[in-house]
Every structure is written in structure tokens, then in C-alpha cells.
Amino acid sequence: MNLFDVLKLDIESLESEYRKLSSVLEKIGLSEYESRAFVAIIVKNQASADEVAELAGMPRTSAYKALQSLMEKQFVTSVQGRPTIFYPVPLEQIRNRELGGLEEAFNKLEAVKGLLSEKGMPQLVYTISGKRGVLSKLGEMLDASKTRFIISTPAIQEVRSEHGHRFKEAMGRGVEVIIITEPMLKVPQCTRSYRKKDLLATDVICDGQSAMIAAPDLSLCGFSDNPFISAHLDNFMRMVIERLDAAQERARV
Amino acid sequence: MNLFDVLKLDIESLESEYRKLSSVLEKIGLSEYESRAFVAIIVKNQASADEVAELAGMPRTSAYKALQSLMEKQFVTSVQGRPTIFYPVPLEQIRNRELGGLEEAFNKLEAVKGLLSEKGMPQLVYTISGKRGVLSKLGEMLDASKTRFIISTPAIQEVRSEHGHRFKEAMGRGVEVIIITEPMLKVPQCTRSYRKKDLLATDVICDGQSAMIAAPDLSLCGFSDNPFISAHLDNFMRMVIERLDAAQERARV
DNA sequence: CTTAATTGTAGCTAATGCAGCTACATAAGT
DNA sequence: ACTTATGTAGCTGCATTAGCTACAATTAAG
Numbered sequence: 266m267n268l269f270d271v272l273k274l275d276i277e278s279l280e281s282e283y284r285k286l287s288s289v290l291e292k293i294g295l296s297e298y299e300s301r302a303f304v305a306i307i308v309k310n311q312a313s314a315d316e317v318a319e320l321a322g323m324p325r326t327s328a329y330k331a332l333q334s335l336m337e338k339q340f341v342t343s344v345q346g347r348p349t350i351f352y353p354v355p356l357e358q359i360r361n362r363e364l365g366g367l368e369e370a371f372n373k374l375e376a377v378k379g380l381l382s383e384k385g386m387p388q389l390v391y392t393i394s395g396k397r398g399v400l401s402k403l404g405e406m407l408d409a410s411k412t413r414f415i416i417s418t419p420a421i422q423e424v425r426s427e428h429g430h431r432f433k434e435a436m437g438r439g440v441e442v443i444i445i446t447e448p449m450l451k452v453p454q455c456t457r458s459y460r461k462k463d464l465l466a467t468d469v470i471c472d473g474q475s476a477m478i479a480a481p482d483l484s485l486c487g488f489s490d491n492p493f494i495s496a497h498l499d500n501f502m503r504m505v506i507e508r509l510d511a512a513q514e515r516a517r518v
Numbered sequence: 519m520n521l522f523d524v525l526k527l528d529i530e531s532l533e534s535e536y537r538k539l540s541s542v543l544e545k546i547g548l549s550e551y552e553s554r555a556f557v558a559i560i561v562k563n564q565a566s567a568d569e570v571a572e573l574a575g576m577p578r579t580s581a582y583k584a585l586q587s588l589m590e591k592q593f594v595t596s597v598q599g600r601p602t603i604f605y606p607v608p609l610e611q612i613r614n615r616e617l618g619g620l621e622e623a624f625n626k627l628e629a630v631k632g633l634l635s636e637k638g639m640p641q642l643v644y645t646i647s648g649k650r651g652v653l654s655k656l657g658e659m660l661d662a663s664k665t666r667f668i669i670s671t672p673a674i675q676e677v678r679s680e681h682g683h684r685f686k687e688a689m690g691r692g693v694e695v696i697i698i699t700e701p702m703l704k705v706p707q708c709t710r711s712y713r714k715k716d717l718l719a720t721d722v723i724c725d726g727q728s729a730m731i732a733a734p735d736l737s738l739c740g741f742s743d744n745p746f747i748s749a750h751l752d753n754f755m756r757m758v759i760e761r762l763d764a765a766q767e768r769a770r771v
Numbered sequence: 772c773t774t775a776a777t778t779g780t781a782g783c784t785a786a787t788g789c790a791g792c793t794a795c796a797t798a799a800g801t
Numbered sequence: 802a803c804t805t806a807t808g809t810a811g812c813t814g815c816a817t818t819a820g821c822t823a824c825a826a827t828t829a830a831g
Binding site: 285286289290291292293294304307308309310353356359360363364366367368369370371373374375377378379 | 538539542543544545546547557560561562563606609612613616617619620621622623624626627628630631632
Binding site: 580583 | 788789790791792793798799
């Protein structure tokens with residue numbers, strides 16, 4: 266293949282490419298005329314309405330309307346003159362705005378997927394009464410943990426009595442176990458522990474997938490395995506841990 | 519802030535989130551009813567048309583139409599029954615298809631940006647006649663090179679006579695200089711050189727941004743600084759070099 | 772200064788798509 | 802046999818857009 270042949274740019278394939286591009290842009294809320302006008306401005310870097318109309322193959326007066334709309338949608342800017350000259354907004358900026366919004370939407374769809382998957386309006390949070398039941402559920406969560414298990418509780422002694430071996434097993438399979446509890450209390454085997462006074466509740470987060478909040482004496486708890494809620498609490502707990510880490514750092518200095 | 523408060527999921531904020539999500543989905547070509555129906559199916563994992571209508575707040579019969587359209591657009595699938603059950607297509611698949619298409623479109627917009635930026639139909643390729651002019655332009659390209667300079671020519675002796683010092687300077691500023699020429703010819707200073715018989719033209723690519731093709735005796739050339747064309751030729755040249763590398767590898771074995 | 776050309780806005784028509792609804796046929800349940 | 806649930810078809814009204822004409826204002830040319 267001779268390189269001279271490659272250099273002969275095929276105007277028809279450029280037109281086909283042009284059409285493909287403008288039809289994709291219609292997907293992000295631009296009308297056909299707007300899409301065409303925008304591609305015209307992109308390939309020319311700057312253009313008057315008359316030039317846009319010519320390149321995009323649309324009536325001159327329609328070009329004005331399309332360009333006006335593109336300005337409102339922040340795809341182009343313009344400099345007043347006779348004629349007014351239109352410029353594309355930097356592509357990176359448009360891409361980030363348009364695609365960023367979509368990425369975020371898909372992330373949120375992932376988060377809410379299955380939120381209402383049970384018949385009828387499910388309980389997003391299940392209430393468990395009685396210390397035995399609460400401790401039992403806590404043990405299940407610990408056994409189910411795969412990556413990270415966080416517990417913040419003033420009642421760590423009872424938890425250790427009941428589930429000390431589970432903590433060890435979790436550690437053994439590589440779970441990152443983080444315990445926050447009151448000073449002067451013995452903690453079970455864990456990756457890291459923190460001491461914090463005046464804990465008012467027992468909070469447990471397992472893998473960012475399930476969460477529990479219990480009364481200080483473990484007599485009652487709310488439990489959820491909804492990923493949306495659990496992830497939310499997980500983020501909250503990470504902030505708490507960051508603060509504890511920072512406090513430790515200051516104590517070191 | 520008490521974690522119990524966080525757990526109280528605000529149904530109204532869920533509804534607000536629902537609306538936000540469906541309005542963003544309208545950006546990828548879904549109508550309002552289609553967007554709402556889709557979000558309903560996502561949060562429920564599977565649903566009948568009646569359930570979709572209820573969740574999405576639309577008339578039952580409109581739900582059927584919206585769902586039919588979503589199937590055509592490959593956002594949902596269904597299993598026949600009484601009632602028919604609708605399922606979301608995996609979100610990753612939709613995301614890749616929709617966002618991938620947009621990413622590609624934006625990449626192409628980047629590629630064609632400014633393609634027609636000169637007044638009127640610009641020459642994508644400039645013709646330069648006469649060996650002196652061709653050699654002069656070649657020297658300019660060499661001096662302008664920043665990252666990679668590729669030249670394939672049977673006339674390397676003339677190029678070396680004229681621009682030997684420029685090759686040295688380019689090397690000095692870190693440019694990757696690659697020379698392809700005929701056997702038994704002395705080459706200027708370069709990063710890598712290859713020997714290839716029967717070269718029919720002189721090809722030069724500078725940083726993937728500008729390109730030149732000249733007659734074997736350098737009497738005439740086509741030159742382009744259009745990034746779209748230059749990148750195209752750059753890719754072509756890389757294939758040539760890969761083949762040369764592979765041939766050397768075979769010769770070594 | 773007058774005329775012509777260019778630029779830009781306003782508004783109209785027709786076509787299309789969509790929201791929202793009614794009507795009705797068919798299948799399944801009672 | 803009757804009732805309920807499910808699904809399809811089609812209608813109306815509204816909004817939007819493509820495509821056009823008309824015209825005013827500005828600038829250029831004579």
C-alpha cells in the first residue's frame with residue numbers, strides 16, 4: 266500500500282464519520298441540527314453561523330437557532346461581531362460534564378440496584394430484640410466477613426467472650442479487623458484497635474455490605490444488609506477511624 | 519451525629535434520587551417514561567409491567583409501551599408468562615455500550631478538531647517542489663521534533679549531508695530518532711536504524727503530528743501538519759517498524 | 772447619500788414523538 | 802359463566818423540531 270494513497274483523504278468517508286458523530290451527540294440531548302452544528306464548529310475550530318449552516322447542511326436561519334441553543338447548553342461560546350463567531354467549549358470540559366454525570370448515574374444505579382427487590386416494601390432495616398439475638402447476628406456477620414470488619418462498642422468484653430474465636434478465624438482468613446472500644450478493656454484478636462471514651466452505641470460494619478447498630482448493652486439493634494445503606498455507614502465509620510488515626514498521630518508528636 | 523439517624527432512610531430523598539437518576543437517563547436517548555420504568559426495574563431487580571407502572575408512577579398501559587421500547591434498546595429483557603416478568607440487562611453492559619459509544623465519539627471529535635480550520639477548503643496536504651525546498655522542510659520538521667522522529671528514505675546520504683548536525687541535536691534533546699534506509703549506506707546519529715531494500719519513497723513522521731512523503735530523489739513531496747492524517751500515517755509507520763523488528767528477531771534466532 | 776448585501780430575529784406550518792388516556796380482546800382465576 | 806388480570810391498539814393533545822418566509826438592522830459598496 267502506497268502512502269500517497271493513504272494521504273488522499275476520502276471526503277465521503279469524512280461525511281459518513283460526521284454523520285456518525287452527530288448521531289451519537291443526539292444521545293446526550295442535542296437535536297439533530299444542534300449535533301450537526303456542533304460537529305461543524307469542532308472541525309472548523311471557529312465559525313460564523315453562515316459557515317456552520319454550509320458545513321452542517323442546514324438552512325442559515327436554523328443555524329442561528331441551533332447555535333443559540335448550543336450556547337445555552339454550554340457546548341459553544343461566541344464573540345459578538347459582524348458576523349458573530351462561534352467557538353467550541355473545550356471538549357474535555359464537555360466530556361467531563363456529560364460523561365461524568367452519566368458515570369455518576371450508573372454508579373447510583375449500581376448502588377440502588379435491588380433496593381426494593383423483595384415483595385412489597387421491604388424493611389431496609391431489621392430490628393433484632395434481645396441480647397442473645399443481637400450477639401448471634403453479630404457472630405454471623407463476623408463469620409461472613411471477607412475483607413473488612415469494623416466494630417465500635419463499649420460492650421467489647423461480652424462480644425469477646427461470645428465470639429473471641431471468630432475474631433481469630435476472621436484474622437486467619439485475611440479479614441482486616443478493626444475494633445474501637447473504651448479504654449482499659451481487653452479486646453479480642455484484631456488488626457488494629459482504638460480506644461475511645463463515651464461510646465454510646467455498638468456499630469458494626471461488615472465488608473461495607475451489611476451493618477448493625479445496637480444499643481450499648483446489646484439489648485436491641487437495627488440490622489441492614491442493604492448495600493446502599495451499608496456503604497453509607499461504612500463511609501461514616503471510615504471518617505471516625507481517620508479521626509482516631511489523626512489523634513494518635515498528634516499524640517506521637 | 520447518631521448513626522440511628524442515618525439509618526432512618528428518607529423515602530422522600532429516595533424519590534428525589536429516583537427523579538435525578540431518571541432525568542440523567544433521558545440524556546442517553548430514553549424518554550421520561552422509559553427512564554422511570556428502567557429505574558423501577560433496577561431497584562426491584564425484576565418486575566411485572568403492573569409493578570413498574572406503580573413504582574414509576576405512570577399508567578399501566580404506558581408501562582407496556584415503555585418496557586417494549588426498553589427491550590428494543592436493550593436495557594431490559596423479559597420472560598414470557600402471565601404476567602411477563604422484566605429484568606434489567608446487566609448495568610455494566612449498558613454502561614459499556616452507552617458510555618463507550620460516547621467516549622469513542624468524543625475521541626473522534628478530538629481527532630477531527632480543527633480539521634477544516636483554515637479559510638475555505640484547506641489543503642490537507644501541501645505540495646513542495648524542488649529538492650532544496652523538500653530538504654528545507656525536512657530540516658524544519660527535525661528541528662521541531664520533541665518526542666519521536668521517523669524517516670524512511672533511500673536518499674539518506676543527502677539528508678545526512680544536509681542535516682547531520684540536526685539529528686545530533688535532536689538526539690541531544692531526547693528525541694527518539696528512527697531511520698530506515700537501504701543497506702550499505704552511512705546513517706546519521708540516531709536511536710535505532712533499520713536496513714530495508716527497495717525503498718520507493720521518502721516518508722517522514724514527526725511526533726505523530728506532521729508528516730511528509732517525498733519522491734525517492736526528494737524532488738517533490740507532500741507535507742501535512744494535520745494531526746488526523748499524521749496520526750494515521752504514524753500508525754502505518756509503526757506497523758512497518760514492527761515488521762522490521764520482527765525480521766531482526768527472526769534473523770537473531 | 773443611496774443601494775445592496777449580510778446578518779440576525781421572529782414567527783409560521785407541518786411532521787413527529789410522547790404523555791396520558793380509553794377501548795377492547797384474550798387468558799386465567801373463581 | 803362471570804370476574805379479574807394482562808396485553809395490545811389507537812386516539813387526543815401538547816411539545817418540540819425541521820424547514821421555511823418575512824423582515825429589520827447593520828455594514829459594505831457604489
